[in-house]
Amino acid sequence: MSSVTAFAPASVGNVAVGFDVLGQALAGPGDRCTARRAATSGVTITAIRGLPDAIPGEAALNTAGRAAQSLLDATDAGFGVELELDKGIPLGSGMGGSAASAVAGAVAVNALLEQPLPTAKLLIHAMNGEYLASGGTPHADNVAPSLYGGLTLVSGGDKRRVSALPVPPGLQCVLIHPHLQIETSVGRAVLSDNLPTDRVIDQIAALGGFIAGCFREDIELIADSLRDSIIEPQRAHMVPGFYDVKNNALDCGALGCSLSGSGPSIFAWTRDVDSEAVASAMQAAFAGHGLASDKWISRLDAPGATIQQQR
């Protein structure tokens, strides 16, 4: 194999109820990485399309480049790679773009190896790539769903255990991206070092109910539980019109609605309602605050990263 193109989807981090541990893949938007064996060692970024001026082309400063380097180092690959990146995920959107690039980089380079690693072994390399963008704490809440697809839970502390959570049939995710950027590191910096105990207890109850609801396909329990008492109140002010957007989504019958990652994108889960109507109401609220926006509507069992082309 001399050239491989991998696609990795955008994702919603936190999913309201599981800060830093839950994530879900989105069907549709994503980043592509094409990797080629190079004559020189190390990683070289030869092209970045989609958002050429906005992200660093130097491999060590690029999440795809870092993920690729991490994988090459760990496998003693014995060759270098050239990467081309096609960004399909807006920067600073809260849609897991840095994670998707890292995953696409790892998956593409992996396919160039004489003995490719199993998917589970790629997680750490994608995390090593995404670490760059996360503002200091390596975490996998975007990397895991982008790699595996669907709804994922990352637990077990340093062990990085990823569990695929079952998703009741018929659920959809509406994602609205207002034209505004929030860097992940900024989204981290606004968070307090402490949280009120009573809200934490409420959040623990919500996470428990949410996961039990997913396994039991109990939509009512999911709707009761899909909320964020601890992080959303600290970040809502960063997104103009946040509560108007959220209220519009809930008024249209969404099961829950919150920030995607650290925002500014806002997601809502729906079932048995018109997702297009939910999206329109959310976009109208943003428009009322002077913000244009894009929308995506995705099923919740969205696929993870895939190889799209190899030669």
Add this chain to the structure above:
Amino acid sequence: MSSVTAFAPASVGNVAVGFDVLGQALAGPGDRCTARRAATSGVTITAIRGLPDAIPGEAALNTAGRAAQSLLDATDAGFGVELELDKGIPLGSGMGGSAASAVAGAVAVNALLEQPLPTAKLLIHAMNGEYLASGGTPHADNVAPSLYGGLTLVSGGDKRRVSALPVPPGLQCVLIHPHLQIETSVGRAVLSDNLPTDRVIDQIAALGGFIAGCFREDIELIADSLRDSIIEPQRAHMVPGFYDVKNNALDCGALGCSLSGSGPSIFAWTRDVDSEAVASAMQAAFAGHGLASDKWISRLDAPGATIQQQR
């Protein structure tokens, strides 16, 4: 029916990983309540055995009496009751004794009604009874397992949704009760109003992993997750030798070990190891701190409250 005796089991609140939301029933220890229709209205406690001097006989100050009154009021029963209480759970032990009495009271009185309520409708009345002992916040982490049995999750905020969680086969619970009392209200009072965000995130990951592990019967994930980063550090000092007891349990192969409720009892989950040896090691650690103790070894699918006798 003129006389009914109900038994309600002791329980482990919090189960380390789910503060105020998880609980599990214990097979063996429990409280009994015998209820009889009375000529007078209201609730009269006619006898308390087991711990006669230590708990209030006045119905309004007794959790069984309050649960009974709550149920009578809600159902317009049209009669009063006399209650006899046989306490099998040590006071201030962290074994859910006040919840068990409340559950036994509600279940016994319910059976006297012309149209008894379904079990799920009794939860709120048992909670109303146990409220008395909880130091201000009505919660169901002991009441729910004592009523339903097994491992329970209470979520949904004020909605008090109870989910039975599946328990992988072969698990046991070792519970050691040192001869020491901690009132629930005191166990609450030591808790800070704030928690460090990083520990909360760790705890959220742990709870997620734990519940997913239960549904997937993934013992390794349960063992990785059965821990308490937020409450145990604040309460451990209340129990002399806590860390010695815990370390002994883990050294003997326990999957996890923490306070039962607000303590002083300490529980450990085991599988594929000698639970008697775990218990002995835990008791030896308490003895090293001058504390005599009792032990119980229970399966994890312990039954909930039952009617034992009716005439």
